[in-house]
Amino acid sequence: xxxxxxxxxxxxxxxxxxxxxxxxxxxxxxxxxxxxxxxxxxxxxxxxxxxxxxxxxxxxxxxxxxxxxxxxxxxxxxxxxxxxxxxxxxxxxxxxxxxxxxxxxxxxxxxxxxxxxxxxxxxxxxxxxxxxxxxxxxxxxxxxxxxxxxxxxxxxxxxxxxxxxxxxxxxxxxxxxxxxxxxxxxxxxxx
Amino acid sequence: xxxxxxxxxxxxxxxxxxxxxxxxxxxxxxxxxxxxxxxxxxxxxxxxxxxxxxxxxxxxxxxxxxxxxxxxxxxxxxxxxxxxxxxxxxxxxxxxxxxxxxxx
Numbered sequence: 001x002x003x004x005x006x007x008x009x010x011x012x013x014x015x016x017x018x019x020x021x022x023x024x025x026x027x028x029x030x031x032x033x034x035x036x037x038x039x040x041x042x043x044x045x046x047x048x049x050x051x052x053x054x055x056x057x058x059x060x061x062x063x064x065x066x067x068x069x070x071x072x073x074x075x076x077x078x079x080x081x082x083x084x085x086x087x088x089x090x091x092x093x094x095x096x097x098x099x100x101x102x103x104x105x106x107x108x109x110x111x112x113x114x115x116x117x118x119x120x121x122x123x124x125x126x127x128x129x130x131x132x133x134x135x136x137x138x139x140x141x142x143x144x145x146x147x148x149x150x151x152x153x154x155x156x157x158x159x160x161x162x163x164x165x166x167x168x169x170x171x172x173x174x175x176x177x178x179x180x181x182x183x184x185x186x187x188x189x190x191x
Numbered sequence: 192x193x194x195x196x197x198x199x200x201x202x203x204x205x206x207x208x209x210x211x212x213x214x215x216x217x218x219x220x221x222x223x224x225x226x227x228x229x230x231x232x233x234x235x236x237x238x239x240x241x242x243x244x245x246x247x248x249x250x251x252x253x254x255x256x257x258x259x260x261x262x263x264x265x266x267x268x269x270x271x272x273x274x275x276x277x278x279x280x281x282x283x284x285x286x287x288x289x290x291x292x293x294x295x
Contacts, residue, residue: 042206063221129204
């Protein structure tokens with residue numbers, strides 16, 4: 001299979017090739033989805049190195065279990081995000097965040113932008129949101145990341161999390177209430 | 192704050208792009224691991240090899256063939272017609288039975 005042809009293939013076709021140990025197909029999948037995987041992992045896990053490790057582990061699982069992927073049962077993206085989400089949840093459970101982890105990145109981000117007020121304000125806002133999201137309970141956080149950041153539909157996010165749509169909506173309602181409380185309180189304190 | 196305001200506000204949180212070398216590290220790390228096959232596929236592949244490749248498991252195949260021959264011979268020798276039975280005597284036996292049935 002030529003390099004150009006591989007680039008045009010759908011994810012599902014690439015997975016068929018990956019199941020036959022085609023390394024070019026696997027590399028194409030990695031290049032195609034690494035950005036999104038990184039975003040989800042960075043939002044789920046407070047430490048950057050943990051996020052990077054989660055992304056690596058997830059792609060490794062894709063390679064190892066490629067023959068188990070059944071395109072009739074789920075789309076590749078749903079299958080992949082489910083693997084990534086479970087990997088992130090496992091990491092959170094086996095290595096719960098320390099209080100300092102959430103604050104650590106804030107200083108780095110703040111230093112970058114200190115000279116530009118607008119940028120600084122945006123970074124601070126982003127940091128407040130990051131803290132608020134990362135203090136949510138695990139499943140609520142995942143539901144928020146999938147539905148509000150990744151813009152998945154509720155049925156898609158429910159499928160990824162292995163729950164029904166009603167349960168997902170319940171998670172989102174509680175998460176929204178919690179986030180409004182935290183971000184609203186932050187606004188009051190700042191203003 | 193409405194739900195829509197919250198969703199808009201959440202988008203202010205952006206995350207840094209991954210390291211430039213991450214893709215290579217992912218690929219190198221993954222390729223070090225052997226690929227797994229589900230048991231159904233593994234069974235199918237094993238059967239296919241066994242049935243289509245005469246060389247696969249030749250010792251087991253010879254042993255199985257020898258076992259079949261031994262079982263066949265032992266059944267043959269232990270049957271009531273062992274040693275004396277031939278086609279004609281079997282036909283005679285059957286014809287005798289039919290004659291008795293017609294006579295009655």
